[in-house]
Structures are given as structure tokens and as C-alpha cells.
Amino acid sequence: MDSPGIVIAFYMMAGLVLGSGTLVFLARNLLHALAFLVISFLSMAGLFLTLSADFIAMAQILIYAGSISVLMVFAVMLTPLASRDNGNTIYVLPGLLAAGGIATFVGFLALDTSWSGPATDFTTTIDLIGNLLLGKYVLAFEIASVLLLFALVGAIMLVQTSSSDHEEGEGG
Amino acid sequence: MSSDTRPATPMSRQIAEHRSLLDRALGLPKFILVVLSVALIGFVICQILIGYLVVSGQLDGKWYDVRDFGNAMVSLTDAINRSQMDSRIVSTLTYLIPALLGATGIVSVVGGWLLIGPWAERRLLAKFQIRQGPNRTGPFGLLQSLADALKLMQKEIIIPRGADRFLYFVPPIAVFIPAILGWAPIPWSPKMSYADLDVGVLFVIAISSLGVLAVFMAGWASNNHYSLLGAMRTIAMMISYEIPISVSLLAVVLLTGSTKLSEIVMWQSEQGVWLIMLIPFAALAFLFASTAEINRTPNDIGEAESEIVAGFYTEYSGMKAGLFMAVELGNAILVGALMSTFFLGGYTFFGLETWIPGYLILATKIGLVYFLFVWIRATLPRFRLDQLMGFAWKFLIPVSIVLMFLTAIESSILVRWDVPSFLSLGLIALVNITAAVGLTFVWMRVLFRDNDLSAPPTPILTRKMGGLQAAKVLRG
Numbered sequence: 001m002d003s004p005g006i007v008i009a010f011y012m013m014a015g016l017v018l019g020s021g022t023l024v025f026l027a028r029n030l031l032h033a034l035a036f037l038v039i040s041f042l043s044m045a046g047l048f049l050t051l052s053a054d055f056i057a058m059a060q061i062l063i064y065a066g067s068i069s070v071l072m073v074f075a076v077m078l079t080p081l082a083s084r085d086n087g088n089t090i091y092v093l094p095g096l097l098a099a100g101g102i103a104t105f106v107g108f109l110a111l112d113t114s115w116s117g118p119a120t121d122f123t124t125t126i127d128l129i130g131n132l133l134l135g136k137y138v139l140a141f142e143i144a145s146v147l148l149l150f151a152l153v154g155a156i157m158l159v160q161t162s163s164s165d166h167e168e169g170e171g172g
Numbered sequence: 173m174s175s176d177t178r179p180a181t182p183m184s185r186q187i188a189e190h191r192s193l194l195d196r197a198l199g200l201p202k203f204i205l206v207v208l209s210v211a212l213i214g215f216v217i218c219q220i221l222i223g224y225l226v227v228s229g230q231l232d233g234k235w236y237d238v239r240d241f242g243n244a245m246v247s248l249t250d251a252i253n254r255s256q257m258d259s260r261i262v263s264t265l266t267y268l269i270p271a272l273l274g275a276t277g278i279v280s281v282v283g284g285w286l287l288i289g290p291w292a293e294r295r296l297l298a299k300f301q302i303r304q305g306p307n308r309t310g311p312f313g314l315l316q317s318l319a320d321a322l323k324l325m326q327k328e329i330i331i332p333r334g335a336d337r338f339l340y341f342v343p344p345i346a347v348f349i350p351a352i353l354g355w356a357p358i359p360w361s362p363k364m365s366y367a368d369l370d371v372g373v374l375f376v377i378a379i380s381s382l383g384v385l386a387v388f389m390a391g392w393a394s395n396n397h398y399s400l401l402g403a404m405r406t407i408a409m410m411i412s413y414e415i416p417i418s419v420s421l422l423a424v425v426l427l428t429g430s431t432k433l434s435e436i437v438m439w440q441s442e443q444g445v446w447l448i449m450l451i452p453f454a455a456l457a458f459l460f461a462s463t464a465e466i467n468r469t470p471n472d473i474g475e476a477e478s479e480i481v482a483g484f485y486t487e488y489s490g491m492k493a494g495l496f497m498a499v500e501l502g503n504a505i506l507v508g509a510l511m512s513t514f515f516l517g518g519y520t521f522f523g524l525e526t527w528i529p530g531y532l533i534l535a536t537k538i539g540l541v542y543f544l545f546v547w548i549r550a551t552l553p554r555f556r557l558d559q560l561m562g563f564a565w566k567f568l569i570p571v572s573i574v575l576m577f578l579t580a581i582e583s584s585i586l587v588r589w590d591v592p593s594f595l596s597l598g599l600i601a602l603v604n605i606t607a608a609v610g611l612t613f614v615w616m617r618v619l620f621r622d623n624d625l626s627a628p629p630t631p632i633l634t635r636k637m638g639g640l641q642a643a644k645v646l647r648g
Contacts, residue, residue, distance in 0.1 A: 003263040031392065032338055038385060058374040066381030070407065073388055124370040126431055 010050045016043035030076050034069065041065040055126045186302055219527075226527055239529040241277075242363025245270050274366040278355045282502045289501045290317040293546050300550035320494075327490035332395050335487070339393035344488065344495040346386035350379045351502045358509050359434040361519055361530035372433040373421050376510060380417070380465060384410050387484050390496075394487035402483030405473050405557055412564040413464040413471075419572045420454035420461070423579045424514050427451065429587075437518030443593055444522060448515040450601050451579060453608035455515040457572050459544075462511070464560065466503040469549040473557050508541035509534065516541075566619060571611050578607055 020039040027033040041064040048057035133141050180188075191199075200208075231237045235247035249266045257265075291306065291314060298305025306313035331340060357372035359365040369375050384407055391403020424447055425431055428439040440446055448455040464471035467483075475483035482488075485496045512518055516537050519530030555563065582600050589596060 003267060004260055005264060005267040029336070031336070031389075035339065035342065035385075035389065054369065054371045055374070058371045058378045061378040062374065062381055066378060066384065070384055070388070070411065073385070077392070126371055126374075 006050055009046065013043045013046040013050065016040070017047065031073070034072055034076060037072075038065050038069045041069065052123070053125060055129050183302070190302065223527060239526075240361040240363050241531075242361060242365070245273065246363060278352060278366060282352060282355070282505075285505055286321075286498050286501060287317050289505070289542075290320065292542075293501075293549075296543065296546045297550050300547070321491075324491045324494035329490045329492060330487075332487045334395040336393040336395070339389045343386040343390035343393070344492045346389070347383055347499045348495065348502075350382045351499045351506060354379045354503075354506045355509070357433045358513055358534075359437055359518060360534055361525075362434070364531060365434055368432060368434050371431055373425055373431040373436075376433075377414070377418055377421065381414060383465075390488070391484035394484075396487050398481060399484055399486045402475065402486065406467065406484055409464050409471065409473050409557075409560060409564075412561055413461040413568075416457045416461040416564060416568040416572050417465065419569070419576050420451075420458040421514065423451050423454040423572075423576045426576070426580050426583045427586075429583070433513055433518075437513060437520060440517045441520040441525075443597060445597055445601075446515060446517045450597060451515075451575070451604055453575050453604070453612075454572060454579075455511075457568055458515065459511060459541075461564070461568065462507040463545070463548070464564070466507055467500055468504060468545055470552040470555055471560060472554060473560060504545055505538050505542055508538035508545075511541050512537035567615065571608075571615055574611060575604065575608060578604065 017040050020036040020043065023036040024033045024040065027036060041060065045057040045060040045065070048054075048060060198205075225231050226239075231239070233243055235244045237243045248269065252262055252265050252269075255262070294316070295305040295313070306316040309315040309319045331337070354376065356367040357365065357369050357375055359368060387406050387410070388403050391399045391401075391406075394400070424436060427447065427450060428436045430436060430439070436447075460471075463469070464473075467473075467475060473483075475485070482493070485493055488496065512534055518537075519525055519534040521528075521533050525533055582603065586596055586600070
């Protein structure tokens with residue numbers, strides 16, 4: 001954290017995360033909230049980069065900003081127009097409680113951790129992560145891939161045409 | 173011959189009168205020929221001089237070595253580091269100067285291409301169709317793109333009624349960010365790379381997935397059904413074709429053993445082989461899938477001119493529409509650069525890179541890939557949407573996954589087996605080409621086993637919603 005560049009980058013990214021995160025729940029329009037959420041995801045990836053976690057940053061962009069946001073966009077688009085208002089929702093109180101709980105938890109963690117560890121130089125992380133994923137944690141990795149396979153097969157089952165349906169469709 | 177007896181049409185007359193480039197060159201006035209030959213001789217002499225400098229080793233690593241602009245940057249940062257300044261200022265300067273200069277370089281490459289690219293594409297298309305192409309504005313019509321840009325800037329920007337103002341203004345800017353960012357990890361020479369990331373391949377995939385949201389926002393905010401339909405088509409296509417791109421890049425990573433783009437290029441240079449020779453199916457799948465990703469023919473479903481007006485940016489006018497078109501052009505050469513880096517040896521050309529600057533070799537390869545794109549656009553018809561999706565999910569993804577597994581087995585054998593590399597690599601190439609051709613043949617036979625093309629099955633969701641049924645009832 002010596003170089004001023006990384007300090008500036010950290011404050012910019014932190015500001016973006018907090019600012020767009022605030023705008024997510026201030027925006028009335030749900031799609032605007034989604035756009036701000038994507039900006040918050042992207043700047044979170046920037047924060048990971050300032051922590052020398054390049055693989056996590058790329059995964060954050062690829063999975064959150066690239067895929068999950070598209071999923072959310074489709075979910076919003078397929079809901080009826082009336083429920084697309086971000087303003088009046090019955091989940092305000094539970095949401096505030098959950099946010100407060102998480103903030104308290106993270107705050108205690110941050111206060112409890114000693115931050116005086118020596119700053120280490122940037123090392124490549126992708127080799128280490130690859131070795132761990134296919135070595136020590138191979139079971140978790142495999143379970144995750146089986147889960148994804150189930151999702152894929154389920155999606156195919158949903159849209160598959162059976163032969164009886166096919167004839168019925170042709171007859172009418 | 174039958175062609176002689178056929179009556180002459182304007183087209184056939186034009187074809188007959190069409191002179192080759194050599195004919196035209198020899199038909200030029202004498203003094204131009206003399207000037208051209210003197211220039212050629214001068215060029216050869218310059219090349220010999222450069223060759224002498226290269227062989228004698230006087231150039232290597234000096235700041236004035238034009239074969240690699242990275243040398244100048246390294247010398248500059250070294251000079252700053254050696255100076256007696258405060259360490260904070262030094263670290264800021266060594267970070268800021270290369271960042272700003274590199275960013276300027278990337279932006280000027282893309283911007284310069286936006287001026288030349290449309291002209292080159294239109295002229296080439298005209299040549300393919302035996303027309304003249306733009307030739308009025310400036311010499312050979314070279315200023316055509318500038319004139320187009322000026323025209324687009326002067327146009328009024330019309331915002332459709334009921335459009336979502338905020339989301340309507342963001343997409344033209346948002347689509348530009350990945351188109352510029354994607355250039356960061358590409359190595360132009362051994363030291364000429366803006367950000368030689370350890371996770372370069374992942375970065376490329378991550379950046380290419382960012383364009384989807386901007387496309388959706390553009391289609392949604394326009395408050396137009398056709399824009400939304402166009403956006404839906406584009407998103408479906410982009411998401412489907414991200415998978416073959418990722419799988420074919422995975423094959424590259426498996427063989428080269430690195431996700432760093434410069435190391436992928438170095439591996440190809442050390443082995444003396446291009447990856448397109450070893451994994452041709454992955455290379456072709458990457459090329460085809462990228463044409464879908466960047467909306468070019470034969471996969472330009474996003475803005476199919478003859479089907480939907482301009483796809484997701486129907487409601488955009490003036491320079492906003494111009495920005496979308498510019499992004500498509502910029503992405504085309506970005507894909508050219510990625511294709512050259514991953515599969516065509518990058519900035520190396522079997523040892524030529526010690527003589528000629530690497531960035532010129534890469535630029536030539538990018539130009540050739542772009543020429544291939546234009547050629548495809550002039551030659552091939554467009555896929556229909558369902559054909560396109562079927563091709564991705566039923567053919568490209570399964571076959572490339574199987575071939576990726578084959579590549580994984582081969583690469584694990586390659587690191588354990590101690591034979592001359594030309595033998596093992598030749599064997600890998602042979603096995604991969606045979607497997608690709610055989611698998612394509614077998615898989616096609618399986619897919620079209622009992623296929624009745626006259627009655628294609630309708631998807632179940634479409635039928636439940638009553639699209640075709642309702643139409644049939646209405647027709648009676």
C-alpha cells in the first residue's frame with residue numbers, strides 16, 4: 001500500500017461500491033437499481049484487484065457482472081409491471097434487519113482482526129487456486145459441477161418436446 | 173463454349189473489362205513507375221541496413237529500438253527510478269506515465285481503425301460484388317468515414333416517447349468500455365503489452381461477457397417492441413456462443429499450460445508451430461463463435477438488415493447509433509487480435525519477429541483476419557435464429573467439449589513423454605484433425621438420423637403459449 005496509485009484506486013473503488021450500493025435501494029425503478037448493482041459488482045472486482053486477488057476479480061466480473069446480472073434482468077423483465085416498483089415493499093423491515101446483522105458481524109470481524117501484518121508483494125494466485133481446486137478441494141469442485149449438470153439437464157427437460165406432444169401440435 | 177454464345181449483359185461486360193491489379197500497375201505513366209521502383213529499391217536498402225543493425229546486435233534493448241516500443245518505456249521508467257526523487261513521486265510517475273502512454277496507444281489504434289475500417293470494408297465488399305465502392309470523398313474515397321462521422325454528429329438525436337431516459341443514454345457508452353478494455357492483455361511485442369495479466373484468458377472471457385447487459389439496456393430503454401426483440405435475440409446468441417469460446421480457449425490453456433497471453437505466444441514461438449495447426453477445430457469454433465459475439469455475418473442476427481430494422485438499436489439516431497456501429501468495427505479487429513494471439517502465433521512469425529517489428533506482424537495478422545471477416549460477409553448468407561442456436565448447442569458445444577477432453581489427455585501425455593517436439597506435436601495435430609473430422613461426420617449422422625425437415629418440431633413453450641395454434645385458428 002505504499003504507492004499513491006493503489007491508494008487512489010482503493011478510495012475510488014470503495015466510493016463506487018458504496019455510492020452505487022446506496023443508489024441500488026434509493027432508485028425507484030427496479031431496472032435502474034439493477035444497473036447500479038452491476039456497477040457495484042464491477043467496482044468490487046476492482047477492490048479485489050487492489051488486494052492482489054486477480055483470479056477472484058475476474059471471477060467476480062465473469063459470474064456476477066456477466067451472468068447473474070443477466071439472470072436478474074430476465075427475472076425482472078418477466079415479472080408483471082405493477083411489482084416492478086422498488087419503492088413500496090413489505091420486505092423493508094426484514095431487509096434492514098438482515099443488513100444490520102451483516103454489518104455488525106463484519107464490523108466486529110474488522111475490529112477483531114489485527115491489520116498490522118507485513119505487506120507482501122504481488123504473487124500470481126491462479127496456479128495455487130488451480131492446484132487446490134483439483135487437489136485438496138476436488139470433492140467440493142466436483143459437487144459444484146454435478147449441481148451445474150443437474151441445472152443443465154433440468155433446463156433441457158423443461159423445453160424438450162416429447163413425441164406425443166409433437167403429434168398433438170401437428171394435428172391442431 | 174456456351175458462355176460466348178450468351179448475350180452480353182452489363183454484368184458480364186463489367187467482368188470482362190475488369191483489369192487485374194498488375195495490369196493496372198503496368199499501365200501507369202512512366203515517371204510513376206520510375207518513382208515506384210526507386211522507392212522499392214530504397215525500401216530494400218533500408219531493410220538491409222536494419223538487418224545489419226539487428227545482426228550486429230547494436231539495437232537490442234536500446235530505447236531507440238523501434239522493433240519494440242516497450243524498450244523505450246523500460247528505459248524511461250529506469251531513468252525515473254534512478255533519479256534522486258521522493259519515492260512516492262517515483263512510484264506515481266512509473267505508474268502514471270506507462271499507463272497514460274499505453275492507454276493513448278490503445279485508443280489511437282482503435283480510433284484510427286474506426287477511420288480506416290469502414291472505408292476498407294466497403295471498398296472490399298464493392299470489389300467482391302464488382303462495384304466501385306465509396307470513391308468520391310478524398311483520394312480513393314479515403315475520407316468517407318470522416319464524412320460519415322461528421323454527418324452522424326450533425327444529426328438530431330431523437331429520444332422516443334416513453335423511453336427510459338437514464339437507461340437510454342448509458343448503453344452507447346457502456347458498450348464501448350469492453351471494446352477498449354479487451355485490448356489490455358494483448359502482447360504486441362515481447363515488452364509491448366499494456367497489462368500482461370496472469371489471468372489474461374479469463375480477463376478476455378470476462379470482458380466479452382460485459383457487452384450483454386448494455387445490449388439489453390439499449391433494447392429495453394427504447395420502449396419499442398422490435399428493439400426488445402432484437403435485444404433478446406442478441407442476448408440469446410451472445411450467451412450461447414460464450415460457451416464454445418470458453419471451451420476452445422480452455423484447449424489453448426491446456427496445451428500451452430498458461431493463462432498469460434504473452435506466454436501463450438512464446439509457447440507457439442518456441443515450439444515453432446501455430447495452435448491452429450494443433451487444435452484446428454477449437455480455432456475455427458473460436459472464429460465462428462466470435463462472429464456471433466460481435467454481430468457479424470453469417471451470425472449478425474442482432475441487426476439482420478432484412479429481418480428487423482437495426483435490432484436493439486433501432487431507436488437510436490445520430491452519433492448514438494454511430495457509436496454502436498463503431499463498437500462493432502472495433503470488436504472485429506479485437507477478435508482479429510485475439511485470434512492471432514491465441515491461434516496464429518501472435519506477434520511472431522517463425523523468427524521473422526527479430527527483423528520486423530512484432531507489432532507490424534500482429535497488425536498484418538489482424539488485417540488478414542479482418543479480410544476473412546469481410547470475405548465471409550460477402551460470400552455467406554445469414555443463419556436463421558433457430559439454426560444458429562441449434563448449431564451452437566447441438567453441434568459446437570458437444571463436439572468442442574469432447575475435443576477439449578482429447579486435448580487434455582494429449583497435453584498430459586506431452587509433459588510426461590520425452591520425444592522430439594516435432595514428432596509429438598505432429599502426432600497431436602494428426603490425431604486432432606482426424607478426431608475433428610471424424611467426430612463432425614459421426615455427430616452429424618447422429619443428429620440428422622431421422623430428421624424430417626418438412627415438419628420441424630415446435631418448442632414446447634411456444635406451443636403452450638399458443639403462437640402457432642392461434643395463427644392456425646385465425647387462418648381457419
